[in-house]
Amino acid sequence: MIKTRITEMLGIDHPVVQGGMQWVGRAELAAAVSNAGGLGILTALTQPTPEALGKEIARCRDMTDKPFAVNLTILPTIKPVPYEEYAQAIVDSDVKTVETAGRNPEPFLPLFKSAGIKVIHKCTSIRHSLKAERIGCDAVSVDGFECAGHPGEDDVTNLILLPLAAQRLKIPFIASGGLGDGRGLAAALALGADGINMGTRFMVTEEAPIHEKVKRAMVDASELDTALIYRSLNNTARVFKNSIAEQVLQIESQPGATKFEDIQPLVQGAKGKELFEEGDLDRGIWSAGMVVGLINDIPSCAELVQRIVADAEEIINERLAKVVQA
Numbered sequence: 001m002i003k004t005r006i007t008e009m010l011g012i013d014h015p016v017v018q019g020g021m022q023w024v025g026r027a028e029l030a031a032a033v034s035n036a037g038g039l040g041i042l043t044a045l046t047q048p049t050p051e052a053l054g055k056e057i058a059r060c061r062d063m064t065d066k067p068f069a070v071n072l073t074i075l076p077t078i079k080p081v082p083y084e085e086y087a088q089a090i091v092d093s094d095v096k097t098v099e100t101a102g103r104n105p106e107p108f109l110p111l112f113k114s115a116g117i118k119v120i121h122k123c124t125s126i127r128h129s130l131k132a133e134r135i136g137c138d139a140v141s142v143d144g145f146e147c148a149g150h151p152g153e154d155d156v157t158n159l160i161l162l163p164l165a166a167q168r169l170k171i172p173f174i175a176s177g178g179l180g181d182g183r184g185l186a187a188a189l190a191l192g193a194d195g196i197n198m199g200t201r202f203m204v205t206e207e208a209p210i211h212e213k214v215k216r217a218m219v220d221a222s223e224l225d226t227a228l229i230y231r232s233l234n235n236t237a238r239v240f241k242n243s244i245a246e247q248v249l250q251i252e253s254q255p256g257a258t259k260f261e262d263i264q265p266l267v268q269g270a271k272g273k274e275l276f277e278e279g280d281l282d283r284g285i286w287s288a289g290m291v292v293g294l295i296n297d298i299p300s301c302a303e304l305v306q307r308i309v310a311d312a313e314e315i316i317n318e319r320l321a322k323v324v325q326a
């Protein structure tokens, strides 16, 4: 068993967290990860309303009696989102842990803290991690440049970010981005992290509620099959390199400032949702990390978590121990 400050804080068996994922973080996946001894996370904004989120939390609770969390991603959106009402739905549903991301979570902390909720803030830089610690977050997830979704604009990989976090943070932290196997878990622990957070790897599991064709495409992909879009808009996102991502890059490479209106029809969230439901791989865009290059199968979450933990234990107890004795 690998015990860390994160397994203690969250009451989980293994230091393995499933990051919030739009359209993917539903009860089926979150419950499967939690039943496997990790921390499953529902994604609040995947649900159309705060009431629907309350129902999804109840559905997840029917599927697992283990702890699970809810991700609240606070990003500027075209259509206003009632974030406060989503936050209240989380509190009302007696969830014990929240993953925040996208923006400074400070306005939501009094509500979450007064309900005794642990807040893990996900951020992509040391300065934001330190800020999260200062404002009272209980832990941070440090998302390196390898990650799926929004890696920020600093382009610092986890080999640098994690040791810096270990040097500077007092609160526990979770390594996020580019992690998918036991080597990754052992390395993250060696770099000072208290656990790992995975998005892309958990998408390619039996229980992830997305079309089999999307999972197969990710099994077939290499580490070169992601693209960084929205760089010209200062809002970089790492996505799977399909024909739509290539069209977006083409538009962004045109001289002059990129106008979001030119890209918007290609990247609408609704199209990404349809892509996941129907398996039409060029319907829209979807977030994916460089770790796709390490993914070769579609296991159940239980198999995956067991394999990652067993491999990490073997590396730490056998391979590394022998290296030290040599």
Ligand SMILES: Cc1cc2nc3c(=O)[nH]c(=O)nc-3n(C[C@H](O)[C@H](O)[C@H](O)COP(=O)(O)O)c2cc1C
Pocket: 018, 019, 020, 021, 022, 024, 043, 071, 073, 100, 101, 102, 122, 143, 146, 147, 148, 149, 150, 176, 177, 178, 179, 197, 198, 199, 200, 201, 203, 286, 287, 288, 289, 290, 291
């Ligand atoms: C399909 C997909 C959707 C995601 N959606 C969100 C989201 O809505 N909010 C969020 O905070 N992170 C989101 N992420 C990021 C993950 O929570 C996690 O930080 C990231 O995947 C870690 O990098 P990895 O994919 O290399 O494991 C998403 C990732 C994926 C793959």
